[in-house]
Amino acid sequence: MLPEFFAFYSPTKVVYEPGIISDLKPELDIIGIKKYFVVSDHILNDIGLVQKLADGLAEAGCEMVGTFLDVKQDARLSDVNTCTKAVKASGAEGIISIGGGSVIDTAKAVNIIFSEGGDLVEDYSGGHLLTRPLKPHIVIPTTAGTGSEVTMVAVIYDEENKEKLVFADKFLQPNLAVLDPEVTLSLPPKLTASTGMDALTHSIEAYVGIEASPFSDAFAAGAIELIMKYLVAATEDGEDAEARGAMLIAAAMAGIAFTHSMVGCVHGMAHVTGALFRVPHGEANAVYLPYGMEYNFEEITEKLARLAPLMDEDVTGLAEEEAARKAIEAVRKLTGKLHDLGTLPVKLSEIGVPEDGLKDIAEAVPSDGTSFYNPREVDEEELLPYIQRAF
């Protein structure tokens, strides 16, 4: 069935090649500016990635005119403000972010004020408030999970008011996403597994969500197939360049999918659990994903049945419902393997969520913004048994 309406807009150019961060000249020539400010973090700087990028820029006749390396877990408003001052003072003409989701989101928010001036929170918090393209932003993701290198969203934590601010705008989609598997080789197994499960959750929720379209479906399905095939390999052997490359590509495809069709109650449960019990987002998604699929089962049976073969499940001769169950089984097999590798929890009880907190989670999820996009109405009473099973 076709959706009543959809829009698809994905202007970010994506380039992929192992080692490409040292060979960016053709892309930089097209963008046409020379002075870049680099946003990253200290870990990536310490392992030499920022210097490698600076060398690549110099070889291409460009210059790294400044760096901001203080990005913390959860992109923070105070960092955005400090970084913006540094970018403005540096004489930069554009920004390169190299890092995970927090680094990329920080750079996206910085670019708003760098390009447009004004006050980030007062003038731009919200949806589609920008009126023209921002200054060039090149993204080099070093994790394969958030997909922020291609999405129109930046999430920034306002420490003072203790709230997450969302900036959603087509002009936040970066100009260029550089997918270089070599920059992900140092990602530890646990982070590889949890960020990979985040990408899988993006793609599955985008595929079954109420805003899905044939366009988002194509990207989501492609991502799911790659993740199911390569996530265990990338986790087992971080040096497996093919698996690393596949995961980077999959995370970006999942990003394109969910920036168009959103996510649902799995993310809702993960958001609430993260906020209440400080559980890392990717781990919470990994635990909840099969239970969220079960919660939505009646509404998404047909789509799950279509996914099962992409997840390497044999559905020959199976009725639609049985085939759909195979898709959930496939997710459980995957998380089971990652659990056996010691890289991923499969139950909430493993990650510090207390049993008496489950009701609090169920109570808060219907109010999470993602519930609006979930295929089945998110009801506290109906959701609670699924959260209990996830415990």
Added chain:
Amino acid sequence: MGLFESAEKFEEVLAGFFRQLGQNKQIADKLLKSKMIIRFKYTDPDLVIVVDCSGDEIDVRPHDTETKATVEMSMTSDVAHKFWFGKVNLTKALTRKEMIAKGPIPKILKLLPAIKPAYEMYPKYLEENGYSEYNIH
């Protein structure tokens, strides 16, 4: 020219509906819990209405352009009218800038499940209060 012939008529209809929502315990309790102050900025005809959920009860204040709002929602009066019938695809409206949301989006989205019962109330409200010519249900 929008569906409503004047800002006065639109204010009468919509502010009246907001006040009715404020009297509905099921909806009001959730809105009050949010503590949000929402400014609706309508065009064609032009009207500003503030729905203040920061106190003990919901206060509906047309023409309030001074209070600092948590969220500002801008749209035409026709889009607003259709919204309260549950006939606006929010993603479509935001993507096409038919509806502009300024402020914390997660808080806005959190309110949507709370106001869902309002979609059934709006056509009834129009019928029961002499505004049946605006009922597009």
